[in-house]
Amino acid sequence: MWNFIKPRQSNLRAWQLGLLAAIFVFWHVATKPGLIPPLVFENDQQAAFFFGEPLKIFGRIWAWFVTNADIYQHLWVTLLETVLAFGIGTALGLGCGLWLALSPIAAAIAEPYIKALNSMPRVILAPIFAVWFGLGIASKVALGVTLVFFVVFFNVYQGVKEVSPVVLANARMLGASQKQLLRHVYLPSATSWVFSSLHTSVGLAFVGAVVGEYLGSSRGVGYLILQAEGAFDINTVMAGILVLTVFALLLDAAVGKLEKRLMKWQPKSGETEKL
């Protein structure tokens, strides 16, 4: 029996799902009023009040997506903010990274400012963006962009600096113009670094969107969570967190898929191929 369920490569997925189920079961048993005598709290209602109950949370999610179907507009706004922040931040980071890496003088001038901007706790900017761009999606996108930009920027900068000098010299000998070097050498070389940063950036774009909504908005999942918190409705808060987590995972998977497609030239460790 143990041999059959022993963790190994082939039943990894089952174990992962089992762990998830175990967590929810534990959560349910520990919080359901009246199921077990209160161990930590004074009465059996308090655990449910502080931690929520999985069944009610799932009921909430079900209502959001199916019976009431009222989450879609909020989810749409949050996802739009995330994707915009991610796209704009990545494009800006890529552009600035390439530019500064290829122009040492510009990099030398900008260096202290970039360091200062990067070390600044940028979430502080959210209220300022709200004043500048209003309470719509623009202020959330702006916050997400400031978070995403630096991660991508530093990776591209590093990536361009690490281009193999031999590959570069070879491309020049083969007759590549400055523009062709950028397109055929610097950019592909930097993309491997960019992709390692994109997984982090997707998460940060989400942080920007939700934190922005949380601080002031009239739509979005962050707004839903804020509303629920005001009413001490912990189940809705938890439901919102779960929904956000699932969509963050989906976005991350999408980036992973894109990475696999674009980076197929990269050697994977331990790969052997039959010729």
Next chain:
Amino acid sequence: MNALELEDISCTFVSKGDATQRYTAVRDINLVVGAGEFVSVVGPTGCGKSTVLNVAAGLLAPSTGHVKVFGEALTGINTRAGYMFQAESLMPWRTAVQNVMAGLEFRGATDAAAQAQEWLKRVGLGGFGDRYPHQLSGGMRKRVSLAQTLVLDPDIILMDEPFSALDIQTRQLMENEVLALWGAKKKAVLFITHDLDEAIALSDRVLVMSAGPGSHPIGEFVIDLPRPRDVAEVKVVPRFVELHAAIWAVLREEVLKGYQQQLAA
């Protein structure tokens, strides 16, 4: 007309952090490669052989002296030359055939893919066009590099110890391939190596460099072995042995000098 002329070339490198730290790698280099001639440069390690080649390629501006390519002064990259590097130089994000066609693509050729495929076949890799460099062995990668350089049909071929990382059998195969390709097209070749056998077997002329710093040619030998040659067979010809002994007599002292310097450093 000579394909390549290096006149009074000196290269002094200045340390980036400390301007007083200078190192003169090569001094007073005078070197001529005739059209269609195969010239090898041998010397102890660290004698600045690669520096000479980089100057000829236009990748490195000399401190003094100038370079002439088919009689014209060289400024910037030497566009009539193809360069085969010692280290891995293929673009890892391009497949073998895409690597071979890179130069044609940069020049805007329309039938780049067909020509590249043709050259891959010629170096024996016709079926490996869609593989990425990391999926090829070291010898195959060198052959892709060779095709990448030769597909552009350069008038001058610069080679910097291109086969030093290969095992001896693969190396002899590659050397014979280079000889066959060179024999068919008769390009000017400047070949850098530390392997005297290889230099004699391939070349029309062998130059011996002194140990650095301030390395310069100290001997020149015309290799009058008949062509076509087979690099494995030619090594037992009496004339080969004679030439080898004569060049080694000059080279040995420099190798020892270079070794002593490395020990002292």
